[in-house]
Amino acid sequence: MSSGVSRRALPGFGLGLGYAVVYLGLLVLIPLAACLVKAASLGPEEFLAAAWTPRARAAYALTFGVALIAALVNVVLGTIVGWTLVRYEFPGRRLLDALVDVPLALPTAVAGLVYASLYVKTGWLGQFLEPIGIRAAYSRLGIVLVLVFTGFPFVVRTIQPVLADIDVEFEEAGAVLGASRWQTFRRVILPMLIPPALTGFALAFARGLGEYGSVIFISSNKIFETEIAPMLVLVRLEEYSYAEAAAIATVLLGFSFVLLAAINYLERRSKRYGS
C-alpha cells in the first residue's frame, strides 16, 4: 500500500486492467474490427447479395444446426462422464480423466481424417453401419460426430469442479428429510449443475461454429447439403473476393454473438435461481 489511499485489498488492479484491455484489444477486438471494416467496404445491397444468398443461408443453417446438436449431445455425455469421474473411485480413473483433454490437443484435421476413415463403408465401424442404412461419413451425421469429439472436454471440465464442490451433507440432509435418491438428484443436485452445464454448452457450441479442419474432411462439402459456412468463406477467398468473404464472416459473427449472449443470460439467471 505505498500510495496509501487505495481501497482495494489486492494491489495491482491498475496494471492488471491495463494489460487486460491492451491484450484483448490487440488479440480480439482489432482483428474483429478489421473483419467488419472489410465487410463494410460493400454497400448494403452488395452485402446482402454476398452474405444472404440461398446457398449462404443453407450453410448458416447447417453450421448452427450441427453445432447446436453436437453441443446438446455433449451436455448429456459430458455430465455423465464428469459425474463418473468425480463421484466414483475405480482403477484407471486418472487415466480416463487425462483422456478427456485429448480432443483439445489433437489437431482437428486429424480427428476429421480418423473419423472419416472409421465410418466409410470399408472402415471399422462403417462396415456395420452402412448395411443398416446409417451413413456416418460424408454426411451431416458425420459433421455432428466430429463436433461432439472436438467440443467434448468443455462440458466435462466445467461440470467437474462444481460436482466436486457439492457437499455430501446436502444429499444426506435430503435423505434424512425422506427424499428418494431420484428426488435428491432432481431437487438438490440438478439445480446446481445447470449453470456449469450451460457454460459448457456455450463453449462447446462456440467451438462447433468455428470448427473447420475436422469438418471439411468428413463432410462431402456439397452445396445445400453438407457445406458449412466457414467452407463458404474459403470459397470466396479463393475467388479473391475478400469483402464478400468478410460479409459472410460478419453474419456468422452476429448470429454467434446473439446466441452466446442469450446463453450467458440464461446462465446468470439460473445461477441466481440455484443459490
Place this chain on the structure above:
Amino acid sequence: MWKRLLMWLVVGYLVAAGAWVIASGFGRKEQLLNVACDPTRELWHDMNAAFAAQYEREHGMKLLIRQSHGGSGSQARAVIDGLPADVVTLALWTDTDAVRKAGLLEADWENRYPNRSLPYVSTIVFVVRKGNPKNIRDWADLTRPDVEIITPNPKTSGNGKWSFLAMWGSVVWRGGTADAARAFVTAAYRRVPVLDAAARGATMTFAQKRIGDVHLTWENEAHLEVKEADGELEIVHPGALSVLAEPHVAVVDANVRRKGTASVADAYVRFLYTEEAQELIAKNFHRPTNAAVFARHQALFPPMDLRRATTLVPSGKWDDVQKTFFAEGAVFDQIQIAGRK
C-alpha cells in the same frame, strides 16, 4: 540484492539476444523463398538441393532455398498479404496473375522466361484400381452409372479446376458443343460422392479410404499415388486427350528488388531450363519442356493430345476462363445446383 541480480540477468539476456540477432545478420547466407502449390513439394526439394550445389560451385557462397507449400490460391493470397516470396510457382495462371494485380509482378511476367515461363508442364490423368475392374478408358466412361469419381472441389483447389477444364474440354475438343459439355460435366459431378477441399485430401479419399472407382489428378500426383499404393492402383491416360496443365514460374519483382535477391532469383528460374534440372523434373513425373529430355523419358509420358485451357473460351484469356466457369454463380455453381436434384 535479489533485485540487483535480476536486473543484471535481464540486461545480460538482452545483450546476448541482441548480439545473436546482429551476428546472424552479418554471417547471413543468401536466401531465397519459393512459394509453391502443394503437389510440387518433392520436385522443389530435389531442385533446390541441385541449384544450391551449383550456386556454391560457381559463387563460393552457400545458398539456402526455403519452400512454402499450400493450396495454390491460399499461397497466392499469402504472397499478396506480404509473405516475402522471391519466386512463386503456382498451379494456375489466375493465381500468379493475382499476384501481379496486387502490384508485385511486372505486367509481362508470362513472357519473361522461355516457353511462356513454363519449365515444365503436366496434365490430368485417371488413377484406377488394380486391373481397372470398371474398365475406365476414356472421358465418356466417367458418366456411366456404375462409376464413382473422386476429384477435389474446383472452387477451392487448383487440381479441381484443371480436372473440371479437362472434363469440359474432352467434349469440346472433340467437336462437341458447349451445351453437350455442360450436360457431360453435370452428369460427371453427379457421380462425385465427396468434393474434397484440396488435392491431397482427394488422394487420401481415393487411395486410403478406397472410395470411388477413378481419381482425376495431376499426372505427377498420379505417379506418386500409384507408387505409394504398392500395386493396388494404376494410371490411365484417358483417350490420349487431356488438358495442358501450365504451372508457371515467376520472380516476384517487388520482393526481390527490396531484398536484393533479383539476380539469384533470376539464376534460379533460368536453372530450371537446364538439362540437369529438366532431368529432375522428369524424375518427379512432370513433363519436361526440353524436347531431348522429354524424348528420353517417353516411357513415363505416353504421347497425349494436350490442349490449352484458354481454348475453351472465345477470347482465349484466363480471366474469362475463371469468369465463365468458376466465378460465383458461373457454370460450376450452376451445375452443382442442377446436380443435386
